[in-house]
Amino acid sequence: MREPMNDGRPIFVQIAEHIENEILEGSLEELGQVPSTNQFATFYKINPATAAKGVNLLVNEGILYKKRGIGMFVAEHAREKLIEKRKKTFFNDYVAAMLHEAEKLQIEKETLIQMIEDGQK
C-alpha cells in the first residue's frame, strides 16, 4: 500500500483518494467490503474521526454504501463512476502540468506526441 499521509492535503481527502485508487486498480471489488474506519485509523495512525470523514465523502458520492451493523461496501458501478470523475480532472491534473513543463524545456509538439506513443507500447 502507498503511504498517503504526507502530501500536505487534508488527510481525509487522501483517505478517500486512497480508497478510490484501490477501487480503480481492482484491489477493492464492487459489492466487496471496505476496511472499517477503525482499521484505516489504526493502519495509518490517524484519528478515527478523520478516517470516517474520508469514507463519508465517498458515501455521499455514491461510491460506497453503508450496511447498517455490518460495515461499508463498494457500490455497484463505482468503478465506472470513478473513471468518469477522474477523466474530468485528468487534463488539469496531468496534461496541463506536462504541457507547462514541455514549454519550459522547449519540447516540440511532435516530440511530445512521439514520447506518448513510445510510452504506450
Place this chain on the structure above:
Amino acid sequence: MTTEIKADHVSLRLGNHNVLSDISFQLKGDKIYGLLGRNGAGKTSLLSLLASFREPTEGTIRINDEMPFENDRVMNQVNFVYAKDQSNETETVKGMLEFAERYRPNWNAEYALKLVKRFKLPLDQKVDALSKGKQSALDVVIGLASRTSVTIFDEAYLGMDAPARSVFYEELIKDYAEHPRCMILSTHLISEVASLIEEVMIIDCGKLLLHESVDTFMSHGLSVTGPAEKVDQLTSGLHLLKQQQLGRTKSVMIYGQLESGRRAEFESAGFELGPIGLQELFIYLTEHEGDEE
C-alpha cells in the same frame, strides 16, 4: 457516557506570577485533543488543574458537571500521565502495575501485559533501574491500560525513542478506536501527533489563543508563492504570518478565513498555493518579537 470538561474563567496565580489568565473552554465528547504551547506557556499548569493536583485561583473546572478537586468519584476517572522523577522508585514494574490495578476501576490487566510485551518492559526489574525510555514506556502502559474516561499525556513519552513512540501512537489510536474516551496530548512533537488529534488548543503566555477542530484550524492557513510584486498587491490587507523572498519570487503565509473567490483570484494569477502544516502554523502564531535573537 461521553465526557465533558468545562473550564470557566480559570486563572492560576503562583506567588505574584499569573501563570494562567481567564481561560474558558469546553471539551465535549470522547475525542483526542492536542494541547500545544511553547515552553512556559502554562500547559502543565492547566493540565494539573484538570487533574486536580491543585485548585485554580479563580474560576471553576467541571468534569461531567462535578467539581473534580478532592472528589474521588471524578478523580479515579482522571489519569494524568507525566514524566515524574523516578530516581528513587524501588518498586518493580510488576508492582507498579498491581498498584494501578487497585486504584483504577477500568484497569485491564490483559491489555497491560500485552503492552508490557510490546514495549519490552522487564516485569521484575525495579523502576529506578530502568532507562528513561523504559520509564516513560511504563507510564504510557499504565496510562493506556487504566482506560480512564479522561487520560492526559503530558510529554509522557519524552524519553522514548522514535520506534517506541511509533508503537505508542499505534496503540493509542487502536485502543481509542475500540474504547473511545477523552484523551489530551500535550507535546512538543507536533508533527508526530498532528494526524492523531481531532481538536487543537493553543495556549500562549497563560492565555488560550485558540481552540478549534484541526480541520478548521488547518483550513485557515494558506501559503502563496509567486512574483513578488503581484503577491504584495493581491495579499495586502490580509493577516500574514510570514513573508520570505528569494530573488523575485515571494512566498507569504496567510492566516484567516478567506473571502470566497480569493483563492480563485490567486490561482488565476498563477500563484502556487499550498497548505501550511500544523507545526508551522503553531510556530508562527506563537512567535514573539525578539525570538529571532
